[in-house]
Amino acid sequence: MIDRTLSSTALRTYWLGRYLERAGSTARLVSVNANLIIDLPALLSLGWMPLVQILSQEEEYLSLYGDKKNAGTSTANRNERENNEKSVVKFLLSDQRNPGSLLNALAFARENARTLRGSFPRGAYEHINEAYLSAKDLLQEPLSRSRRTTGLQDIIGHLDLINGFLSSTMLHNASWQFYRLGNFIERADMTTRLIDLRTTNLVKSASDLEPFTVIQWRSVLNSLDSMQNYTICMQNPVNQEDVLEFLLQNDDLPRSLMRCLNTIRNCLRQLPNNTEPLELVNNMRRQLQRARVRSLKDDRLHKYVDTRQKQLFTLHNKITNQYFPKS
Amino acid sequence: MAINWKTYQADNVWDELIAPNGRARKGGAALKAALGKLDDSELLERRHAAELAIRSMGITFTVYSGEGSDTIDREWPFDIIPRLVLKSEWDEVTKGLIQRVKALNLFIDDIYHKQQILKDGVLPRQYIDKSKDFRPECMGISPPHSMWAHICGSDLVRGGDGTMYVLEDNLRVPSGVSYMLENREVMKRVFPELFSDYLIHPVDDYTTELAKCLRSLNPNSTRSPQLAVLTPGIYNSAYFEHAYLANAMAAELVEGRDLEVGKDDYLYMRTIQGLVRVDVLYRRIDDSFLDPEVFNPESALGVPGIMRAWRAGKVALANAPGCGVADDKVIYTYVPDIIEYYLSEKPLIPNVPSYRCVEKDHRDYVLDNLDKLVVKPANESGGYGMLIGPKASRKERDQFARQIRANPRNYMAQPMLNLSTSPTLIDANAEPRHLDLRPFILSGANHYVTTGGLTRVAMRKGSIVVNSSQGGGSKDTWVVDPQ
Numbered sequence: 041m042i043d044r045t046l047s048s049t050a051l052r053t054y055w056l057g058r059y060l061e062r063a064g065s066t067a068r069l070v071s072v073n074a075n076l077i078i079d080l081p082a083l084l085s086l087g088w089m090p091l092v093q094i095l096s097q098e099e100e101y102l103s104l105y106g107d108k109k110n111a112g113t114s115t116a117n118r119n120e121r122e123n124n125e126k127s128v129v130k131f132l133l134s135d136q137r138n139p140g141s142l143l144n145a146l147a148f149a150r151e152n153a154r155t156l157r158g159s160f161p162r163g164a165y166e167h168i169n170e171a172y173l174s175a176k177d178l179l180q181e182p183l184s185r186s187r188r189t190t191g192l193q194d195i196i197g198h199l200d201l202i203n204g205f206l207s208s209t210m211l212h213n214a215s216w217q218f219y220r221l222g223n224f225i226e227r228a229d230m231t232t233r234l235i236d237l238r239t240t241n242l243v244k245s246a247s248d249l250e251p252f253t254v255i256q257w258r259s260v261l262n263s264l265d266s267m268q269n270y271t272i273c274m275q276n277p278v279n280q281e282d283v284l285e286f287l288l289q290n291d292d293l294p295r296s297l298m299r300c301l302n303t304i305r306n307c308l309r310q311l312p313n314n315t316e317p318l319e320l321v322n323n324m325r326r327q328l329q330r331a332r333v334r335s336l337k338d339d340r341l342h343k344y345v346d347t348r349q350k351q352l353f354t355l356h357n358k359i360t361n362q363y364f365p366k367s
Numbered sequence: 368m369a370i371n372w373k374t375y376q377a378d379n380v381w382d383e384l385i386a387p388n389g390r391a392r393k394g395g396a397a398l399k400a401a402l403g404k405l406d407d408s409e410l411l412e413r414r415h416a417a418e419l420a421i422r423s424m425g426i427t428f429t430v431y432s433g434e435g436s437d438t439i440d441r442e443w444p445f446d447i448i449p450r451l452v453l454k455s456e457w458d459e460v461t462k463g464l465i466q467r468v469k470a471l472n473l474f475i476d477d478i479y480h481k482q483q484i485l486k487d488g489v490l491p492r493q494y495i496d497k498s499k500d501f502r503p504e505c506m507g508i509s510p511p512h513s514m515w516a517h518i519c520g521s522d523l524v525r526g527g528d529g530t531m532y533v534l535e536d537n538l539r540v541p542s543g544v545s546y547m548l549e550n551r552e553v554m555k556r557v558f559p560e561l562f563s564d565y566l567i568h569p570v571d572d573y574t575t576e577l578a579k580c581l582r583s584l585n586p587n588s589t590r591s592p593q594l595a596v597l598t599p600g601i602y603n604s605a606y607f608e609h610a611y612l613a614n615a616m617a618a619e620l621v622e623g624r625d626l627e628v629g630k631d632d633y634l635y636m637r638t639i640q641g642l643v644r645v646d647v648l649y650r651r652i653d654d655s656f657l658d659p660e661v662f663n664p665e666s667a668l669g670v671p672g673i674m675r676a677w678r679a680g681k682v683a684l685a686n687a688p689g690c691g692v693a694d695d696k697v698i699y700t701y702v703p704d705i706i707e708y709y710l711s712e713k714p715l716i717p718n719v720p721s722y723r724c725v726e727k728d729h730r731d732y733v734l735d736n737l738d739k740l741v742v743k744p745a746n747e748s749g750g751y752g753m754l755i756g757p758k759a760s761r762k763e764r765d766q767f768a769r770q771i772r773a774n775p776r777n778y779m780a781q782p783m784l785n786l787s788t789s790p791t792l793i794d795a796n797a798e799p800r801h802l803d804l805r806p807f808i809l810s811g812a813n814h815y816v817t818t819g820g821l822t823r824v825a826m827r828k829g830s831i832v833v834n835s836s837q838g839g840g841s842k843d844t845w846v847v848d849p850q
Contacts, residue, residue: 043640044593046625050639154425155601157610158620169425214639312640363639365624 043312045214049159051364052152053215057222059149060168063175064199065230066132066142068263069094071192074185076259077125080252088128094237100138101131126182134179142195143179146172161209164202171198217307221359224307228300229352231287234260236345239338257283264295281334284341288333297348301325304355317358324351369406370797372399375790377799381529383450383789394453394849397564402448407795414792417447417557426549427607428835443546444840447557448797450789450804450822454568457846460523460531460806461816463715466706468519468808471536471693473709475515478692479505489708490701493725497776498698499746500539500691502654504661508678508687511584514810515690518577518649520544523804523820524719525787532719532784534803536702538686538694540651544573544807545608547821550843568818568846573807574615576815581616581647583812584683592646594618595636597626599652599668604836609651618649628672634682647683648673654688696745696779697723724771724778733780734771737764740780742771755831757783786831789842791824801825803833804844819844 069091077087092101105127133142150172153165175198178191203223210216238260257278261267264287273290274282290296305321308314328348336344375385384395391399405413426443452460477484478495485492495501520541522534551570555562578594585592596618598609613620625636626645635642650657656666658674676682692698700721703714722729722740733740742754754767771778788799806820822842823833833839 043638044619044636044643045639046619046621047637047639048622048625151601154606154610157607158596158613158618162614165425166423170423173422365637 043214045159045218047363047365049156049215050218051360052156053159053218054222054359054364056149056152056156057219058226059145059152059222060199060202061223061226061230062140063142063145063149063171064196065226065263066095066140066145067192067195067199068265070129070132070142071189072259072263074189075262076255079255079259088125090237091132092128094233095132095140096233097131097138097140100140101128104135104137105131129188130182143172143175146175156215159215161206163209164206167198167202167205171195171202174198214311217310218363221304221307224300224303225352225356225359227295228297228304229349231264231295231297231300232345232348232352234263235284235287236342236349239341239345253280254278260287266293266295269293280337284333284336288331289328298325298328301328311363313362317355317362320351320355320358324348324355369404370402370410370790370795372403372797375797375799377788380527380785380799380801381525381787382799383452383525383787383802385790392451394847395451398449398451398561401561401564402790402797410792410795413557414447417445417553418442420553420556421445421549424549424552425607426546426553428546428604443549444826444835445550445553446791446800446824446826446840446842447554448790448792449554449561449843449845450802450824452804452819452844452846454846454848456531457819460716464521464806464808464816465814466710466712466715467521467533467536467702468516468810468814470706470709471519471538471702472514472516472810474705475687475690475693476509476513477709479508479515479689484705484708487708489704490698494695494697494701494776495692498692498695500654500689500695502689502692504674504678505687505689510687511586511683512810512812514584515687516693517580517584517685517687517810519808519810520805520820521808523716523806524784527785527787529787531716533702533716534719534784535696535699536694537805539653539691540605540686541805541807542605542608542651543805543821543823544817545611546841547807547817547819547844548573548611550821550841554843565845566848570818570844573817574612576809577612577649578616578618580809580811580813580815581618581649581683581685584685585646586680586683587644587646589646593636593644594647594649595621595626595645597621597623597648597650597652597670599656603651605651612649619645621645623652623666623668623670626670626673628670628676632672632676632679632681634670634673634676645682647685649685654691657684657688691746694746696743697725697776700779719781719784722780724775724780729780730771730775733778734768737768739783741783742767742778742780745777745779755783784831786825789822789824791826791840791842793828798828800828801831801833802842819846 073088073091092098131138131141135141138144150168153160153168157165175195183191206219238256257280258267261270261283270286273292274286276282286293288297291298291302293299301321301324305318305325308318308321377385384391384399386392421442428441428443474484484490485495516538518541520537520543523531524534525531547570581594582592594616596609596613598606598620600622610620619636621636627635629635634645634648636645652668655662656668658669658671659666660671661674674688677684677688700723703718706712706714722733724730724733737756740756744752754763756764786801786803788801790797791800802822802824804820804822807817809815822844824840824842825831825833826840827838
């Protein structure tokens with residue numbers, strides 16, 4: 041059977057998948073970081089700036105909020121820390137000027153969903169629209185911390201519902217594969233970013249600070265909604281070696297790099313003319329299977345993760361060239 | 368508190384639900400009684416429920432905010448009190464509408480072939496020569512079934528004596544049908560119990576009929592033709608509708624950049640697998656933007672070469688290019704003559720009496736009576752560019768008089784109609800508001816008329832402007848059998 045999915049529909053569907061995944065990641069990042077800050081002693085606190093770094097948005101952030109010097113470092117005083125929390129949270133969640141803010145990601149997703157009404161189940165737009173409208177209502181005013189936490193949970197709930205809804209109602213045709221490609225490329229990207237950043241900023245492992253590095257790894261697991269799964273799969277207290285193996289190589293974990301690559305491979309297999317991107321993804325899988333990620337540390341870890349990110353970017357480009365409209 | 372029917376009064380106009388003696392018209396008693404049983408909070412709750420449904424279903428329309436390309440996406444304005452039409456009356460209207468589109472299609476086909484109607488002197492040739500929507504590029508083309516205007520939206524209004532008139536025929540890219548369908552969905556969510564009191568004829572077969580109509584135009588020998596809906600894009604005021612219809616017909620929703628015409632003159636869409644042929648294109652962009660090779664060369668919305676494909680008979684376009692020639696408000700004034708000329712029948716639904724500014728005696732009358740008349744430009748839609756004489760200022764009327772003198776061909780005038788009213792929920796009470804009705808008529812291998820249509824209502828007291836872009840709302844339209 042000929043697949044009639046328009047190139048432009050494939051493009052929008054892919055980005056819908058990315059935007060929705062990104063919105064969820066951002067919501068989880070912010071709510072987990074709030075907990076991390078509570079758990080770490082003020083002296084060790086990394087503040088809020090790392091979230092901006094994880095998302096590679098330092099430049100945008102500093103151009104908008106840059107006058108606050110030393111913002112977010114542990115040397116900043118209490119007042120500045122709080123200001124910093126306010127502006128980073130605003131920047132990440134609701135700032136219209138930040139194209140990557142949660143609200144903008146949802147707005148873009150909604151806009152894409154609106155153009156996709158022809159090829160998506162009708163209820164999908166309603167759910168995405170609801171997610172956007174409730175986020176907009178919630179984020180209109182500055183939020184108290186407790187309101188923020190429950191509000192972000194609501195948004196995450198909406199997003200989970202959208203994925204569940206699509207999975208159980210949408211035809212699992214080419215459009216669905218593009219949606220999932222968007223989801224999982226974005227997800228793989230986020231998982232590797234989190235590992236990268238938390239390792240560069242990791243408290244240097246003097247033995248008396250050991251508990252706090254554990255707290256940081258826990259926060260990475262929490263940001264990926266994977267703490268409970270870690271306990272089940274690894275049966276070990278949280279430690280760097282196990283976390284790395286778990287987040288990179290465990291094939292059962294929905295947010296591990298391996299799982300993402302496997303899903304991406306499965307999606308591509310359902311699509312026509314898939315040779316180039318499929319080849320790359322298969323290489324990435326083989327490399328990941330063979331890698332001894334447990335022993336990666338410091339600079340080598342950073343380089344390893346950095347290479348994965350570059351490969352993901354190449355994969356995105358290959359998919360773009362193969363399927364999307366030439367602009 | 369509840370709706371106070373005792374104080375409900377439609378002043379000197381026909382009310383669709385309440386007769387002058389204060390009782391419900393035939394078929395309306397159950398609705399009047401059911402509404403009367405709701406107290407204020409129940410009424411407002413229902414209205415709120417309707418607003419929520421519209422919001423979450425994402426039923427929107429886009430308003431141009433004036434300057435530049437800024438647009439606002441608004442939720443669809445909806446009144447929860449339905450407008451009733453008796454089935455027996457609707458059957459008559461249906462016959463009249465089919466008569467009308469048959470004649471209009473014969474007229475368009477004649478204009479692009481022999482032009483017999485001009486030769487016979489029934490219609491002066493200058494009206495065609497000077498029509499903005501006459502397309503010489505269409506001369507000699509014979510579309511399938513000789514049908515040009517496949518989708519027509521005719522606006523019906525009812526005057527003070529209860530007579531139903533055709534106010535205008537929209538033959539280019541008429542919109543609104545998706546709102547007709549959505550209004551019914553909203554009503555089912557909001558007033559489910561009312562549906563058990565009535566036999567309300569369903570409206571939802573429209574999209575099936577539209578798909579059937581489009582398939583009947585297939586020029587290629589494929590068993591199941593590929594349908595596509597061409598939209599100008601997400602910022603068009605009717606984008607919601609384009610997506611809605613494409614979805615309901617399982618047609619592809621495409622923009623110009625998704626399409627190309629091959630060296631073989633077939634129309635193709637760009638898919639992830641390469642080019643796939645399109646057999647029938649329901650285009651929702653105006654002629655002038657359709658093909659930059661033939662019409663407006665600046666158009667980025669259209670498809671270069673699509674006129675070539677159409678003329679070669681390799682793709683069907685609905686509506687056919689050039690059919691706007693019958694959608695001219697001056698041509699409108701001749702529709703009764705057109706019906707008699709081609710069908711040898713008397714028109715079943717009358718036109719609103721009209722004056723042609725290009726004819727001297729008509730023009731003199733119009734200029735002398737601007738304060739009593741509604742003056743409309745020949746080729747505008749959406750209620751733009753018209754003068755409502757009785758409500759206009761002296762200055763506005765003088766300015767319009769100058770415009771008419773400068774370009775009389777471009778204007779026609781009609782007496783200000785006392786549009787009928789129907790009870791509309793204002794705060795927690797029912798008040799009369801003016802309305803019209805837009806049914807949709809399909810013409811392919813067969814004809815089809817919607818059951819009822821889109822009722823548009825002027826929400827402001829006394830206003831007769833029903834366009835949603837200018838503060839109009841809408842109602843569900845119930846074609847009912849009397850109990």
